[in-house]
Amino acid sequence: MPTIDFNPPADVADTVARALAEDIGDGDRNALLADAAAPAHAVVVARENAILSGRPWFDAVFAALDADVRIHWRYADGERMRSETPVCELHGPARAVLSGERTALNFLQLLSGVASTTHDYVERVKGxxxxxxxxxxxxxxxxxxxxxxxxxxxxxxxxxxxxxxxxxxxxxxxxxxxxxxxxxxxxxxxxxxxxxxxxxxxxxxxxxxxxxxxxxxxxxxxxxxxxxxxxxxxxxxxxxxxxxxxxxxxxxxxxxxxxxxxxxxxxxxxxxxxxHIRATDFSMRMQVDAPATGDPAAGGAQT
The missing domain is CATH 3.20.20.70 (Aldolase class I)
Structure with missing residues (x-):
């Protein structure tokens, strides 16, 4: 059997750009409900046991929206995720996290579903x-x-x-x-x-x-x-x-x-x-922190 190649294809950025254009169009009116300066913290949780796939596309979604979004992964692509465990954490501007949530999860649920089904067949022919x-x-x-x-x-x-x-x-x-x-x-x-x-x-x-x-x-x-x-x-x-x-x-x-x-x-x-794809179930939960201000009493940074 050949060595598994985890190198992402060259068209990740183009695929993500099309997906974002499809979802956001000329602007995300929903994300405007969040303060433009508000930082957010979000956690993606796997709702079932599955094989993770799609990190390059997930990362590219937020990189395209705001370079300040940071993502910390708990699993690598190709690893088995345990149900109800955190898969990754995001830190960054709330509006970017909100705008990218659905598109990023769409890639993750689709590709993890394909990887998990494939894994089931591979396991059956092991040996x-x-x-x-x-x-x-x-x-x-x-x-x-x-x-x-x-x-x-x-x-x-x-x-x-x-x-x-x-x-x-x-x-x-x-x-x-x-x-x-x-x-x-x-x-x-x-x-x-x-x-x-x-x-x-x-x-x-x-x-x-x-x-x-x-x-x-x-x-x-x-x-x-x-x-x-x-x-x-x-x-x-x-x-x-x-x-x-x-x-x-x-x-x-x-x-x-x-x-x-x-x-x-x-x-x-x-x-x-x-x-015949059955998407893997993920959810994202976000908390928005109060934006920094110039008022020391409010705990913000002084300018």
Whole structure:
């Protein structure tokens, strides 16, 4: 298994800017209820056991609103949070904390939900050599963020999009006139890209292997047929002394994922990691301190 990469993607600031523009528009009328000079202290609490993910986006929200907001984290991304425990504390101008609260928590609840679901699947296949892999079934505009969350949960990223690897599916095969012609066309156009073919029968698997693919995606195979498919692919690997990634997908659940992993597949791709999302429950509670004044009797700073 590869080392987990916790480096955030390059588009964090852009993603946060779009989210803030969506929520704040031309100004936060609600935050004006707080004194402009009032400092605030806030605590974010996890309401359930979960895997944390989303700190870079949370931090970027408040950095974009006011550089004076300071955040102290109790957990790192990828760590398991305990229910009803503080996750982080914020100190800074009340208006900035109020304006950023919902957007920051939205990122945290979404990405922690993805990481937690991924972690559950990873735990189920522990002890096998099978990786849990995401898909392109992501929320529009949030793919890089969700892929980061999958890594936080111990999962592995598939191709990012349609440009960095080729996955020939049934519609491509139909359009090209067959597996052999589809593979040949892909190799001719993009000889250096990783090439995978989705197959639905053992006959299609044999055709894909003979065409010289880098990986096969075994879609909706019954477990006993999946085991035969793995045996076929292994035999092909030994025969030609070349690496072929064997991936399973289709109707994967926590109930059957271990049985599928035990067939010997290299990885299992699950669209539900980023598509069927149950957000993690967080809450933020804030206290506003009285703003500093020039009146010594009021406890403020003298000027």
């Amino acid at each position: 096998t050599n099978t990786g849990i892999v995401d898909t392109r079934k992501t929320l529009p505009g949030l793919r890089s963020a969700q892929r980061y969350a999958v890594r936080c949960g111990g999962g592995v990223n598939h191709r990012f999009g349609l440009f960095d690897a080729i996955l020939i599916k049934e519609n491509h095969i139909m359009a090209a006139g067959g597996i052999e012609s589809a593979v040949a066309g892909a190799r001719a156009q993009s000889p250096d890209l990783f090439l995978q073919v989705e197959v639905e029968t053992l006959e299609e698997l044999d055709a894909a292997l003979e065409a010289g693919v880098d990986a096969v995606l075994l879609d909706n195979f019954a477990t006993h047929v999946l085991a035969r498919a793995v045996h076929m692919a292994d035999a092909h690997r030994r025969r030609f002394r070349r690496q072929i990634v064997i991936e399973a997908s289709g109707d994967i659940t926590l109930t059957n994922v271990r049985e599928i992993a035990d067939t010997g597949v290299d990885r299992i791709s699950i669209g539900g990691l980023t598509k």
